Amino acid sequence: FIKRKKLPPGPIRLPLIGNLHMFGENLHQDLYKIAKKYGPIMTIYFGLVPTIIASSPHAAQLFLKNHDQIFASRPHHAACYYIFYKQRNLIMGKYGPYWRHMRKLCTLQLLNNVKINSFQSMRKQEVQILVNFLEKAASHRDVVDLSAKLTSLSANMACLMVIGKKYNNVDGDFKDMVQEMSRMAATPNLADLFPFLRLILRMKQIAKSCDEFLENVIDEHTGQYLSDQSKTSIDMVDTLMEIMQSGETEFEFDRRHVKAILLDLLVASMDTSSTSIEWILSELFKHPNVMKKLQSELDNVVGQKGIVEEKDLENLDYLNMVIKEGFRLHPVAPLLLPHESIEDCTLDGFQIPKGSRVLVNVWAIGRDPDVWHEPEKFIPERFVESTIDVRGQNFQLLPFGSSRRSCPGLQLGLTIVRLVVAQLVHSFDWELPNGTMPNDINMTEKFGLDLLVAFMDTLTTTIDWILSELLRHPNVMENL
Numbered sequence: 216f217i218k219r220k221k222l223p224p225g226p227i228r229l230p231l232i233g234n235l236h237m238f239g240e241n242l243h244q245d246l247y248k249i250a251k252k253y254g255p256i257m258t259i260y261f262g263l264v265p266t267i268i269a270s271s272p273h274a275a276q277l278f279l280k281n282h283d284q285i286f287a288s289r290p291h292h293a294a295c296y297y298i299f300y301k302q303r304n305l306i307m308g309k310y311g312p313y314w315r316h317m318r319k320l321c322t323l324q325l326l327n328n329v330k331i332n333s334f335q336s337m338r339k340q341e342v343q344i345l346v347n348f349l350e351k352a353a354s355h356r357d358v359v360d361l362s363a364k365l366t367s368l369s370a371n372m373a374c375l376m377v378i379g380k381k382y383n384n385v386d387g388d389f390k391d392m393v394q395e396m397s398r399m400a401a402t403p404n405l406a407d408l409f410p411f412l413r414l415i416l417r418m419k420q421i422a423k424s425c426d427e428f429l430e431n432v433i434d435e436h437t438g439q440y441l442s443d444q445s446k447t448s449i450d451m452v453d454t455l456m457e458i459m460q461s462g463e464t465e466f467e468f469d470r471r472h473v474k475a476i477l478l479d480l481l482v483a484s485m486d487t488s489s490t491s492i493e494w495i496l497s498e499l500f501k502h503p504n505v506m507k508k509l510q511s512e513l514d515n516v517v518g519q520k521g522i523v524e525e526k527d528l529e530n531l532d533y534l535n536m537v538i539k540e541g542f543r544l545h546p547v548a549p550l551l552l553p554h555e556s557i558e559d560c561t562l563d564g565f566q567i568p569k570g571s572r573v574l575v576n577v578w579a580i581g582r583d584p585d586v587w588h589e590p591e592k593f594i595p596e597r598f599v600e601s602t603i604d605v606r607g608q609n610f611q612l613l614p615f616g617s618s619r620r621s622c623p624g625l626q627l628g629l630t631i632v633r634l635v636v637a638q639l640v641h642s643f644d645w646e647l648p649n650g651t652m653p654n655d656i657n658m659t660e661k662f663g664l665d666l667l668v669a670f671m672d673t674l675t676t677t678i679d680w681i682l683s684e685l686l687r688h689p690n691v692m693e694n695l
């Protein structure tokens with residue numbers, strides 16, 4: 216237990232549930248409101264587990280830059296423990312030599328510019344398939360579920376890059392599993408996450424199907440890479456198998472590690488880009504003037520050739536402002552992923568003990584009125600002559616995090632988001648269906664992964680703590 220008086224301030228907590236009663240469907244929005252009262256560094260109790268919340272650029276900088284190494288670990292997470300090979304993966308791996316090796320391997324071998332560029336023609340082809348579909352729908356004036364199409368585009372790109380086949384052609388069980396994980400993430404009510412034991416059992420089943428799927432993928436690749444010289448691009452399973460078979464890694468690296476990385480890459484790239492694209496397009500539909508201005512930039516830079524090439528992206532200044540503004544208002548991971556401290560630390564006068572969990576509310580930071588003029592409005596022009604960027608150097612805009620634990624897929628994610636938005640805006644004049652007006656577009660956020668990520672383990676830990684206390688006090692147990 217942590218001595219409360221040394222921790223940052225926070226609302227009064229109730230026995231056992233802590234501050235849980237204060238949260239509704241959107242954790243980051245509720246935390247934003249609470250931070251207005253308790254300040255940019257505050258303590259919130261999820262059950263019995265204290266969690267430090269950073270809600271200003273200065274606070275984010277303290278945790279992610281000034282004390283970066285101390286807060287570079289991740290907490291234990293029951294779901295991730297089962298699904299990601301005892302947290303042997305990169306995303307939820309504990310900070311230490313093993314995580315450092317895995318991170319180096321991913322950044323240098325899988326997500327470097329050469330590797331990302333080797334999938335350029337695949338991206339172009341997949342975007343073209345979507346454009347062809349939309350052209351056909353437009354010629355019949357059919358209404359299109361763009362959200363579903365973007366999800367499928369993003370999943371296809373991720374699967375082609377990682378395992379060498381489209382998501383549409385992937386085994387049904389894996390798809391069911393992905394859908395189930397999304398359903399769990401979209402559970403609208405916290406109470407639906409109970410009972411935990413059932414949830415944990417389900418996690419174990421999901422982990423098993425996931426493992427079987429990845430084993431199959433690896434089996435399919437074994438041997439095939441060497442014999443199949445006709446492959447135009449080497450997918451990430453090929454690369455990882457080659458690394459494993461070379462035996463030249465500085466650390467233990469076997470099939471379990473390959474599977475953990477594969478899962479990371481699939482999970483991290485499947486929904487993130489499509490969700491960002493969907494938000495940005497929704498803002499453009501809501502703001503026809505911005506849409507027109509962007510179309511005119513695309514006409515000038517891309518011209519009549521119709522197809523947006525990745526090399527065009529660097530010349531599209533207004534597009535880049537639109538993307539930054541989209542990320543500011545709608546970060547895909549509003550609380551990043553949870554960080555955990557590996558040693559005691561004094562920070563802004565507060566003592567944060569080793570093992571503290573930290574959430575950085577980048578959603579709140581993107582709406583901080585001390586930093587942003589008219590923060591609720593979508594105004595890409597705010598970035599004219601501004602050096603603020605999304606790459607983790609500017610703490611007022613952190614959609615990919617910053618420093619050691621920042622997103623290693625930033626370049627890839629950014630390329631996909633810019634390419635798809637540019638192509639869809641350049642190829643079509645968009646209309647909302649059935650007389651919907653721009654102001655009618657529903658911009659309410661759905662209950663997202665952040666809640667699952669932040670809560671799930673704090674609740675199981677709370678139960679663990681209560682049970683251990685009961686075991687230590689048999690008389691209390693008996694009374695109960």
Ligand code: HEM
Nearest residue numbers: 305306483484487488548551552614615616620622624628
């Ligand atoms: C628009 C797209 C994307 C966004 C907005 C995004 C955002 C993020 C964020 C916020 C984090 C957590 C940072 C933190 O905890 O401080 C993260 C971590 C991560 N992302 Fe991304 N991401 C995107 C795409 C991708 C892609 C395409 C990949 C790889 C194929 C990827 C791989 C990862 C990995 C492996 C981590 C864990 C890093 C670690 O813990 O060391 N991401 N991402």
